[in-house]
Amino acid sequence: MLSTNYRLKLEFICGRIARGESVDLQEMVWAEKLGKANTSAREMLRKARQVANNPDMMEGSTDHFLNQLGLGDPDPSNYRTGFDSADDIANWFKRDKSEDWRTRD
Numbered sequence: 875m876l877s878t879n880y881r882l883k884l885e886f887i888c889g890r891i892a893r894g895e896s897v898d899l900q901e902m903v904w905a906e907k908l909g910k911a912n913t914s915a916r917e918m919l920r921k922a923r924q925v926a927n928n929p930d931m932m933e934g935s936t937d938h939f940l941n942q943l944g945l946g947d948p949d950p951s952n953y954r955t956g957f958d959s960a961d962d963i964a965n966w967f968k969r970d971k972s973e974d975w976r977t978r979d
């Protein structure tokens with residue numbers, strides 16, 4: 875669980891990320907370290923990046939819905955537009971676990 879001060883600081887940083895504003899290097903390093911240690915912080919950062927990559931995301935759209943569910947990749951270069959084989963589909967559904975998949979908040 876995040877403390878109130880950490881949550882407010884992270885919300886401020888995520889708001890700037892989502893609006894496409896600059897973030898100081900020290901703040902970004904702090905947010906990334908917090909994201910590695912806390913899944914809630916990691917999700918906040920992921921959602922902010924997804925909004926920054928899709929600034930035209932409208933509330934009620936499919937993209938907005940998936941972002942609120944915590945689904946999808948914030949990096950558009952990782953998006954799939956089609957599959958070449960059944961193995962491609964199976965590999966797409968495999969979930970790569972992060973380094974900290976065994977930790978709890």
